[in-house]
Amino acid sequence: MAYRANPFLERMSERTTSDQEFVQMFAPKVLERLNEDCLRGGVHIFRSPPGGGKTTILRAFTPNALRAFWHGGPMGVDTYRQLVDRGVIDAETGPQTLGVFLSCASGYADLPPGASAISAGMFRALLDCRIVLRSLRSLGELVGSTSAQTMEALQLHYDDETLQNLGSIPLHQSAAEMIRWAEQREREVYSQLDSLAYVPGAAAPADVRFESLLWLQSVRFVHEGRVVAPKRLLMIDDIQKLRKTQRSLLIDEIVTLRPQMPVWLAGRSIAFGEEFLSQGVRPGRDVNFYSLEDMWGGRSGQFVAFAQNILDRRFALQSVVPGNTFQQYLAEALDPKEVESLYREARERFDRGTARVKRNPRYTEWLAKAVSGPAAHNYENAIELYTTRILIARDEANRQLSLQLVPLAPEEFDDRDSSAVRAAAEIFMNYEIKTPYYFGLERLCALSTNNVEELLALAAALYDGMRAKQALRRQGEPYLLPREQERRLKDVAAKKIDFIPRNHTEGLLAQRLLNSIGTFCRDRTFVINAPYAPGVTGIRLSASEIIKLQRISKASGSAFTVIKRVIDECVAENLLVARESSASTSREGGTVFYLNRTLCSHFGLPLQYGGWQDVTVQQLAEWIETGLQPVRGLTLEAAL
Template identity: 35%
Template sequence: MRNSELSSPDEEFAQNFAADALQVLPEHAFKPGALIIRSAPGGGKTSLLRMFTPGPLEQTTRNRARSPFDEIYRRLEEIGAVGRGDPGILGVYISSNGGYSEIGPPLSKGLAAGLFKALLNARIVLRALRAVARLSDIEYEDQLALSQLRVESLPSIRDQGQIPIKGSALELRAWAEEIETQCLRYLDTLRTEAGGPDLPAHLGLDAVQWLASAKFVVNDAPVAFRPLLMFDDVQRLRPWQREVLYSECMEHRTSLVVWIAEQTKVLDPSGLLSASRHERDHQVIQLERAWAERTGKFQQFAMAIADRRLRQAGIELQFDAVLSSTPVDRDSLPELEEAIAALKDHLLEGAASAPKYEAWVNAVLEADISDSFRLAIELGKTRILIARDRRRHSLDFDNLVGPDPVPSGVPQAAERMLTRDFGLPYYYGVERIARLASFNIEEFLQIGATLFETIYGSRVVKGNTSSAVPASSQHEVLKKLAERRFKELSRGVRHGELAQRLIETIGLMAREKTYSPTAPYAPGVTGFGITPEDRLQLGKAVSDGSSSVYHELAQVITACVSQNILEMRETRQGGRAFTVFYLNRVLCAHFDLVYHYGGWQRIPLATLIRWTNGQGRASDFSKLL
């Protein structure tokens, strides 16, 4: 079900692109300046960028009258990427996998920076020429055809640099290819001397200015494409290279639109834990956070991708249609009947000495509730409300009035307690599966691939094509996936063993709070919070280094956030600001927690340090506010 983002031809890619992915772009995505697109691995950055390259844009406009291209074209037209049946954007895609990280010692910092800029300049020019040729229906490898294309450029405020301002596409291609060849020749020979007379070193990233002011002309007719320069996988660059790229793209005050895509892990702890989230000279999109603000849209987006991947595999199925959203089937009916009987006995026995509680229970039993699962939930809600009422010491034998209106979250808390206590399925159905992905599309596809094995086994191997995969089977599959994910933490995350200890203790704390009889944080606890002062302490610990008692904790939390193990959000409670770190939703399944957001516990940094070192104690949980 999973598929390489760069393995399919342009038409196949465009056909399988989910138009809903475009919703995460800001309103002014093509505003001059830089747009930073970040996510954990698998957030969908590469697919998003690739959609704006000439091939997919061309295929979409060419096939805009038929499905599914029509929907993609409509969305692209809304944001100004296409118009009047033609692409309007000249997407120049630069991958960071092209040997840039090999540039370094023994070169001095200055010469290494010059070589890096020279190689990047050459490739921006080459990719731009190829993109214009593609959109102008010119065969790039045909010299005669390419000779129709010329580049004119107005002198910039800055020095014109080392890129020819104007000339034929053939001349510019020859210049750029020679620069690229010289750069690669130096890297391939693995020289030990610090440079030489043949080392190409450019003073600036002049291709940004060149592309911004370039006028492409085909047979004396100007080409009306707006350039969009896209850098992908920037986390693969060396830190100083990333700084050079950022500096050059931010300082060039031009009309050029620049998108920079990178994984969140590229941020150092001080950057990630900085209290300021405002960027003065560029926009930032954190994809998981953007989708979290569009929960329903993410589900729609995820389902569209799942359906397309199934079609790619030659399977004509709708993903949501083969996953049951009914919590109880024939196999799990005995457990439900046992749950109802046990809840009745428990409630009636406890209410025998309190007339008002007996009245509450009887009101549920006498209600016209034909759905057995709903009846069990109502009984579970009553159990929580009675426990809360007892906690308030408000027992009043003469007051038979029913409980106050049910607070928000209590029905969901009752369901989670019910399903765990009596072995009923909880993690099932497309809505909950989409939420378990923590708004990361690769995580959703991993979940989908795991469930697909069950779907395939039921429908193809067993020949059961008439029914959906039951909730109990989905729950079992997802619990196994969650257990595997937790076990992989020690190997798959920086500071893995420390991270695993911290996550385990957070999960145990959350589970204890979630299953408290009064459900005080309904529907349940799934994260922890720190104060602004604590966050500043963590940020300061990074600059102080290992001498700070919080340094290791800051490193561990940053690693978890960058890998989508913890999700960081800002919130307010009691008039105070807090930073909340929620557990990855799949890991919530490992600890039998709710899939909802909301409930969290404030935890002091000193306690978090103990937990990271494997010194979590049960007494810690009871002391929490």
């Protein structure tokens, strides 16, 4: 493995990882979350930001991976059993599904742009010969050899009448002959491409439909007298790298062919509409969509179990840190001595913040309740102090003058208290007295924004800390304390935002926008009455504001065009999380753009969703141009 010193740095989709290592790291819960319909005939599109796990899913169904799962058997018993149950592997004879993996990352951008017959014909021709070529090479991997002798021995039978009507793909009898045809056909396409660059009237390929799909689902493969790979699965990755016209052509024609085998298309999420869909294609009927963020857990919190499975399998690959689980080295609670110190500071802040209301009989019982507790103060005592400050500030802002002297009973405090208020109190403690907040497995998973690659990046930083403690052989706590976890996680967040200008097309503008959104959210989160408890972590564009962006032509150089381009990229790259906001009687619908949860830790914001504020495209234009300066001297006391 390339990064054996830190197994959390290895990406399973990378080809530097062997198939055996891939099987060891592959989490069986991936298959548990995979919809049964995915292996039925039709078009299935997987969407996620980069690092969401698309390529990992596709690689799991490639021949070498399936053979490794089959041979591994007991080693990966959960995954093996699921593949057997779904008919992908037969316990006796091995893999039954020929997974054909093709990437759109190279070659297709070289084809002529536009929607002309020439560009469409060349695109079909190139894709057809590559699918045929990749299918036959995958077939060799499935039977255990890609040698010339094996390819000559692999026979192709054409019993389906559909195949007799193919116009562009020949019906050779051996795999070796078909490979030679496909390789020659690819050379011809590029030769014609070179000719087209200089001779506009050069002959274009005659391919008028994607015939490779019909060929792949109908041909029978025979090896040593027995039929092999009776099931087929075509997997096309990185479709976002195709031009929009190519993508539309691909989906339209595949849907029109109504494939009897499953066709998986994988690509990155893009904001503002179904960019992967062409007109006339009906989601849910012609095409099945799968959002990997929702598949891994969505808002239900199931990502924690999925993530824990991934982390533990990676943790088992190393031998420096003893133990069976990653979580056992993450302290989930503060040390009692540290809590005592934090409580004293919280009490000092409480006394200063409530000094002017101590003589007000309205709050006498609330104040007494907040400070009456056991001699040995715990974390909940400090939360109680901040909760009281929040509720007093809310009451002061809302009460009627005629009721100023009416005392508030403790029962009234309980009625107004809520989990959101206490969550606000917790992030206030992190902001004001630096109580660790970003620690523990659940918050590690929340910081990952349902993204596997981000989870591994954060876990890698924590693992480095675990390994350092083992190297120093410290007595006492071998695990990472909450403050140590938070420091390492925030370091990852700081590097993430610093790296944006170097890693994204609109990097400088995106960084400025994200910093402005973070500043905007902080200014509205850290107000002592917590009006948007537990805090604001996103902005919303109403439907009318979004229409302003959608109406702008791509050729326009206006500020609105820049905003749309920057937001599109931020959503596509998982820097912003877009969620629809329904209309109500008091407001129109719109789209909320939440900060990536790792970035929330950089700005010191809570990790819950739900808190957002409306903004206009004009505000966004100003933020992108000049940034947003924070409110100077913002303190919780100043808001009282």
